[in-house]
Amino acid sequence: MDLSRKVLLPAGLCSAVLFHLGTGLAPLPALAWLAPLPVLLVAPRTSARTAAALAFGSCLLGLTNSWPFSAHSHDLPLWPWGVAVTVGMAATFALATTLFRALLTTGRTLLAVTAPPAAWTAVLYGVASVNPTGIMGTLATTQADVPLVVQLAALTGAWGVEYLVLLVPVAVAAALTERDVRIVGFVGLALAAVVIHGGVRLTRDDGPAHRVALVASNHHGWATDLDTPAGPELVAAYARRIEALPDGVRVAVLPEAAFGAHEPRPAALFDPLADLARAQDIDIVVGFAQWTDGRKYNYALTFPASGGEPVRYLKQHDRVSPAGHDLTVLGATGVLVCADVNHRDPASAYAKAGARLLAIPASDEDDNGWQHSRTALLRGAENGVAVVWSGRQTRLMASDARGRVVAEAATGGADAFTTVVADVPIGDGPTPYARLGDWFAWLCVAAAVAGAIRARPGARSASRPPAGPPPRRR
Incomplete structure (x- = not known):
């Protein structure tokens, strides 16, 4: 032989x-x-x-x-x-x-x-x-x-x-x-x-740092229904968490589909978070599932620190929901939802549009939380943008524009919520890859x-x- x-x-x-x-x-x-x-x-x-x-x-x-x-x-x-x-x-x-x-x-x-x-x-x-x-x-x-x-x-x-x-x-x-x-x-x-x-x-210089917060409930599942008593109770619990955040937080990100409703503007969610964003001078990004005419729409709502109605971002890559096409940029922050990071865009489109930080409500299945958060990290490194990944039943992670993890924590602990606060350098502009x-x-x-x-x-x-x-x- x-x-x-x-x-x-x-x-x-x-x-x-x-x-x-x-x-x-x-x-x-x-x-x-x-x-x-x-x-x-x-x-x-x-x-x-x-x-x-x-x-x-x-x-x-x-x-x-x-x-x-x-x-x-x-x-x-x-x-x-x-x-x-x-x-x-x-x-x-x-x-x-x-x-x-x-x-x-x-x-x-x-x-x-x-x-x-x-x-x-x-x-x-x-x-x-x-x-x-x-x-x-x-x-x-x-x-x-x-x-x-x-x-x-x-x-x-x-x-x-x-x-x-x-x-x-x-x-x-x-x-x-x-x-x-x-x-x-x-x-x-x-x-x-x-x-x-x-x-x-x-x-190289990492650019200015933004203080961000990631907040996730450890005991609530997908799209807590705002038409049930559990919905307003969870809104109030999140509000208390955000009120307790340290000074200087500019963006708070909650998980994908943290709440759900059949109406497009549920007052139980919109009114408290709009008031909270204005009172705390903080942009609040939250996942919201809306069921209309038998279809689910997977949104990320951004309640601006300036007050007023939230800006809607419709997830662009979703197997079961209608796909969005528009970007949401508030200042230096662009908004994605979970599986959007499995594709080059919209992350590259955000970088070219001037975003320097990606706020991403997400939801995974425990074991794949590290892997999916690192897919998001790679998108940030590709395009020269920081990433704030707020996952339900997965993990919370903040990475800078060079792809370095600044802070992270696994969700699902014994406490009611997992919270991460970090000062995240947001980078100095789009990379050659973002342009080419x-x-x-x-x-x-x-x-x-x-x-x-x-x-x-x-x-x-x-x-x-x-x-x-x-x-x-x-």
Whole structure:
């Protein structure tokens, strides 16, 4: 039995364990960089079919780390969506591994290093572009608590982070297989550029700070009905919490669909919060679900400190509700709702419109709270805006315009409410990514296509024989 066959199972199991620990709802960031490496090391030494199967199986097994959550999730039920996401990611890794093997074994070393991570990123970009629910929980999300890496998103969007995390193990596997120091030099320069860029951004002036508050009830579910006694009681309880906030708070954000009603202007909510916002000189952002003509409208209402009627923002990305199209900008604050952060817009549109802080009522399902809050953090880093994420049944988080967590707390404790107050630097304006858009993702599409063309059997390099497993000795 040749060497490759002896190590196939251990390599696959090793990658599976690393994928399991390095991705998912509570990832270990360093392990995400290592997870592809064992499979990539053996891929050039076995057949294309075996390499693809090994990559698919190891990634699929590792990504089952999200299945216990999906088994009881309403947003991502295990069947069919949880399984579909896992299978799709595993198939994408198999594609990248097959491309790596084909290019490396035919002498196209530079393409073997650059095209596979481009293919991975291009597929995810395509999925994000056509999927109405957007995308979250990818390799980029695993690095959300590593500010030095996250700064790359200001240039390339999260797609650059996605690419980088797979580029490194691909390059290591290629360098060890080919024993080519040029690969090490190429990737070393790329990593040095990322570190220098990140370091410079992190040392720059963060801009003025806004004091913000996040307030979430720990014991009330989705859209407490304002037509029942529980509705006005909860409004009063929130009002008392906001009145007790320290001086200087400029924005208070409550969760998505904290309240619900059939009428468009329930006095039990509108009148007390309008008076409170004016009295406390604070903008209050609250999620409000309205049922009209058999349809649900998912709003974020902003009660301005100047008083008067709230400004309505209708969630732009919602599977079951009508979608909004307009932005809500009050001073430096833009308003989104939860799953809006799974897409490039409206976050980029807000940055270009002058917003420097995104107030986001949200609602998740406990276990995925970290992951979704970090998707929001990445949007902030991409566009140069601070993020205030107020989640019901999840967590509260405030991050600055560089993607650094300033303050956070898990909700659902024994107290009636969870409250976070933080001074959040709001940044100095839109980033290159906010202005240029998904240029890097399109570059990945081009690189993936070029790699696929060069990897065709008819495009073999004359300097290398056709790929295949080593001959067996008799």
